[in-house]
Amino acid sequence: MSGRLAFEFQYMNLESFQNRVLPAKNKLFRFALRFLGSEEDAKDVVQEVFIRVWNGREQMTEIQNWEAWCMRITRNLSLDRVRSNHRRQTRPMEETFDVRQEALTPHESTEISESMHRISQIIEALPEKQRQIIHLRDVEGYSYNEICEILELDMNQVKVNLFRARTTVREKLTKMNAYGL
């Protein structure tokens, strides 16, 4: 963290909170949604994360990567909520894909939409850790170091899980392509 940013957090007021921390809300929301499957629950978790960050703003100068820290809090709160709701694991997201484009015919749009639904199912069927890692890497574009920090895993575990996740996705995509499954 740069010296200037550390200074800003040390004396964080509402304005710097709104300009620096709140913009991460969509990443936190999508990550919470990955666990909870419900937009309302995910929104509640993100609000709780921000309240915790605000209350702990004096300690933020000691944190190397505050966004990864926020993501970690999101993960922990989401898992707590999953446990307290006695949900089996995570609820699959009910996703809708808008693939309408000028260049595509209605038939092509439907075909792509169906493919995306199948990909969504493939990713939802991955083990919890692999699903989290593929989300953080392929959707949010985090570095391996950041993923290690968010999930509190070592580099080797992150790389192995990402490799396994992508291998599973590839195998299932190949089947889909070959047999239209």
Next chain:
Amino acid sequence: MDSNKIEALLQKYWEAETSQEEEQQLREWFRNHQAPEPWKETAAMFRYFDDTKKKSLDDASFNATVVSNLPTAEAGRIRKLVYNTLRIAAGVSVLCLATWFVHTEMQESADPEVVDTYSDPKLAFEETKKALLLISQSFGKAEKQARKINMFNEAQEEIKKEKPSQEQKL
């Protein structure tokens, strides 16, 4: 970028060996090109990632809700003050309780003579006289009883002396 390079990048991607920049190149390529038939499902996968990233919260209303729920600095200060006061009060209570216990314990184990000291010397003298008189009366009674026991002992001794002389006569 030609399709051979994309194919090589894809191979690296599946083996989880691509860098962030290379993955960005792949995303860009699939976003801007019509993928050939064998990569149709891969293209759909990158589109799925892009589409998932579009999910977002309603900016204005969400920010307003978050800000309105944040504890104000004043409330935070008050909470801190109450917390610190409670901590000090708890400490003082423990100290008072400990002092009280120690004091009670010391009183119970103290010598009764020290506890029952009279502050008035005359009263103390009278009380002492009374106590000594009581003791002397008790001594008198004890002496009487002891004299009776002594008489009994003497009688016993006399009987013992007379017994051997009678046996000799017989």
